[in-house]
Amino acid sequence: MMNLSQLANDVGEVGAVCVRGGGTRWDVGGAAGDVQVVMAPTGIDSFDPAEMTVVVGAGTTLSELADALAARGQEVALDGPPGATIGGALMVGRSPLRRGRLGEVADVLLQADCVGADGQVFVAGGPTVKNVSGYDLCRLLVGSLGTLAVVGRVILRTRPMPEDSAWMSGEVPLKVVLQSVYRPATVLWDGRQTTVRVEGHGADVNNEVDLLGGLGLERVDQPVLPRERDRWSGFLPSGGVLEVGAGVVHQLERPSPPAVAAGVRVLGDRMREAFDPRRRFNPGRDPHRVAA
Amino acid sequence: MESAERCEPAVGVIRSGILPEVNSTKRVDQDWRSTVRKRIDGIGLGWIRGKTAVIGDPLERDLVEALGRERVVTGSGARSLYSRDGSVTRGGSAGIVCFPETTDDVAACVTVAVSHGRAFVARGAGTGLSGGAVPCDEPVMVVTTRMNSIYEVDLDRRIAWVGPGVVNLDLSRHLSGTGLHFAPDPSSQQACTIGGNVANNSGGPHCLLYGVTSAHVLAIEVVLPDGEVVLLGAEEGRSPGYDLRGAFVGGEGTLGIATRICVRLTEDPPEVATLLLDFDQIEGAADMVSAVIASGIVPAALEIMDKRVIEAVEPFVEAGYPLDAAAVLIVELDGLPDGVADAIERIKAIGLDHGARTVRVAKDDEERTRIWKGRKNAFGAIAVIKPDYYLNDTVIPRTRLAEVLMRIYEVVEERQLMVMNVFHAGDGNLHPLIVFDAREPGVMERVLEAGEEIVRISVEAGGVLSGEHGIGLEKKRFMHMQFSPADLEAQDQLRRAFDVRGLANPAKVLPTGASCGHVTNLERAPKGTWV
Amino acid sequence: MTTSNQQRKELSTLLGLDDEGLAACVQCGLCLPHCPTYRATGDERWSPRGRISLMRSVEWDNVVPDDEWHAAMDTCVQCLGCVTACPSGVPYEELINTTRSAIAVNRRLPLPLRVGLWLLGKPSLLRSGSRVLAVFQRLGLMRLMPTNLVGALPRRIPMKAPRRPPQLVDPAEVTLFTGCVMDVWQPEVHAAVEDVLTAIGVSVERSGDRVGCCGALHGHAGLDSEARRHAKRVVSTLSGEGPVLVDSAGCGAALKRFGDLLGTPEARAFSDRVADVHEWLAEDPRLASFEVSVAGATGHEAVIVQDPCHLRHAQGCHGAVREVLKRHVDLVELDDDGICCGAGGAYSLIQPKLAADAREKKVAAVARATSRSGATLVVSANPGCSMYLGAAGLKVRHPMEVLAQVFQSHRADSSKLGKAVAEGEVDFGG
Structure with a gap:
């Protein structure tokens, strides 16, 4: 079993701290600032496909985890750039592109063993796939940019990989495509082209591919999306791609900071104050600045 | 004022x-x-x-x-x-x-x-x-029962805004014919409200594939404990800041009051297959559950009923559960036709490997309804056997189902009580049901003891206190079994951020802090008191 | 309220509820959505679970019933939707009946209700009174009447009941229980039943005025002795062996309970003879064989089936209505789990607001069924429901009227039936 005492030691009881994963999305929500950097443990503790859960150090890279899971036919609802870590993906809190099938990032974290601002280790959530024992700290931690606690070891929900999949794209109205496919993994729209990923049982995927082909869509490679993200506001900027149902626009421009309702900000600030009254964790970052 | x-x-x-x-x-x-x-x-x-x-x-x-x-x-x-x-x-x-x-x-x-x-x-x-x-x-x-309006249904975006008093099943009824439904289906769905589902993060048989309530609640208008009204979450995607929506769901009414809820609507599956397998040994059914998951199939539902439940239910619903079986396993598969057909064959094979005597596939909606009717009326039928029952709710790793079930039979029977098991096996979510007659002297103490023992066994097996019923007052005293003081303090930090003065449904969930008046569980057994 | 504290205290010892029955409720709350008054108010006091809990408070904890307590008991429609929904088999019907009786001992019912219930036992007076109302209606004077009453009356009260020539078979194979108010306001339903029975070769006689009212409404109001008096008269007047068929779900439920109500062997034997007309027809081979020969002879009209509570929840034989109709009309189901329409015997007069809320929901359910299917005609096997829903503008017929019409249009269509009979194609079963 992975021990968090080293991490707790590193975090200590005083001084500003920031946890570093792969550093692939280091600028999300503000600059880390010149503070002490700690690293979460790495490595896979245990994985049992029959439980559909994996116990893993938050510092482990997504690709290492993906390889280990794929060997047993499973995967996890996290994605990120090459080199990204599990902890980083959870803290940035973006749902995977294939969210229609894999699920949301909010639902992936079952348990998190953390170090709090007082340097004490605490456990959020529980090890089982279903759990309503106490408050849902896990969902609070996802997307918190490391401002509430340093996450060291996590238990994640895994899912079986689909047998087959296909990306299809064509100049077909979005609504037509949506009505033709059952639970698509991803639907993208760039104002002209509708791109969809279908996945599942081989024969079902073939049928859907045929059906979509009949509508005028063609098989394509996974599309490369613009790097920046903004909230969907009903307006698609030039070069932008809407991730349908996710409320996200992938675009070239860096988005302006989102508007946050006063009440939500007050509550959010109170949350941060409750967990980290001395603002030790990631003082330069603020989840309220993340647009999407 | x-x-x-x-x-x-x-x-x-x-x-x-x-x-x-x-x-x-x-x-x-x-x-x-x-x-x-x-x-x-x-x-x-x-x-x-x-x-x-x-x-x-x-x-x-x-x-x-x-x-x-x-x-x-x-x-x-x-x-x-x-x-x-x-x-x-x-x-x-x-x-x-x-x-x-x-x-x-x-x-x-x-x-x-x-x-x-x-x-x-x-x-x-x-x-x-x-x-x-x-x-x-x-x-x-x-x-909140009068706040029962369905404000808006957006079929294109697959969302609906509802009042907290809308009855769970009423929403799905309202949607019938649209090809969409609200996925969480707790056993009380005909009566429970969506506001209550949000407070408890309710589950149900079909959350094995579709996830519990939190996965289906996108945004919530909340009256915070200081009277402030805020909108948590967003109709689509994340909202800026912390996932306060996620934190609120399952807060058991201690974080504020949901006044409008935006729920995700789920597509009705094009194909549904319901299978009934029966076993000589309950261990076979329990082990089969893990084998199904390990094989890469995630059924929509995986439910087990033991012999006593079968005996109680079958005369009422005539679902065709074999009365001589030690357990039956209900498997529901859904999705596109080929995948479902293939999964049926694989489930049959796994079943036979695990000692299933027969595998029945429901031929039509009528047969499917009858198979489910037995499951959904299980608790009612049990009430006929003994006047009182105490229903527990814990979760264990599903690979340990067989062993934990045996332990539960043991600890309950050691106390001269009867336990029946009907549960969400796919999630490892146990619902041991102790049936008894409250008028029997001293029975309460034994029921209480057995209940506590079940919780202990579950946590020791790597499980948790509750899978869908919540902590409330009932399991507050068991929180220390699963959580350390530091864990509980972190949870209290979350609660305090929402409710600075501690006036929202106080004395619930966390064992620290206020005690609740004269509340007790199962404390007395005057005539007719049930537990 | 007219009870003094002293009387109330006595009431607390008078409920006399069965302990086991009272104990059977596990307070799970699954009854809540099936209770029309809870649906209307969202108030736990006006729910089955709440009422049982309040009964317990008086029976077990010596709580003195107050206005709030009485209001909870008074607002129950006694539709028994909760009984069907209850997974624990709580005998709610017994509980509320006994409670109502205990209340009635201590508290006089409102005068208009007493007068109304008294009238039910006076067929000739009832008939004359009704004719006066019919005249009022035709003269447009109904606005002078209390709105509660007007809202619950048939839209067109018949001036005179059509009479049939007496049947020649003596004794007739079956007796049709004609009751009180239904005989006056919906004589066409009895006539339709006679038509259907006769068409398939069943001889029928009417119970008529000498048998009169079943006393169901008296029982609902807690007037036990009145209910028993009516029951005794019905049992003794309708002696004999043949089936007693009932075309009013409310009366049928009451007649079937006479055995329990009176507790005598005669009453039990009588209750065993009672069947809802649909229930009896669905089991009788003559209907099926007759229908085979007429099937396809008529255009299939779709009807929306509304289950009266006393057919669905009290007698549990609502399936028979479908059995009887299904070969001749397309059946459209409501999506409301058979929740009460609010009529509830005299309920719509006593609790007009609560009743109207239930009716609004029923009308909405019918509208949904109409938009799904295009059907507009509603069938209901209880006079109270059909009058109350009819007063809200719905087109409501008794299932037997629909069936009689099918048979009649077939006859009118050609003389096929006569020919069929002559050629021996129709087996009338002797």
């Missing part, structure tokens, strides 16, 4: 006719009445208002001012009824019972309550099984 009229001397509380105005949603009339009342009081003619008007209790007076007389109830009958929910908990004590109809009404209830230093408790249909809505020390009861 203070005004001159509150200074008049208290003359005692006498209410007008007991029959509330049923269709009294005309706020205009109430405003008119209160205006006249104020004028009359203003010129010192308060006596004209006579016995209907003078309210001695300032809290009641302010609530009546805010909501109107008809929607503020103080009768001892109402207070006794609202002192409990569907759980075993006894000894709760409700204060004034309010029936708000809008977000503003709820905000007013909360504001008035806290301005008087009084706690408040939100309550839906009162079907909870852990005492989460049982009031401690006469809080203001905020009953």
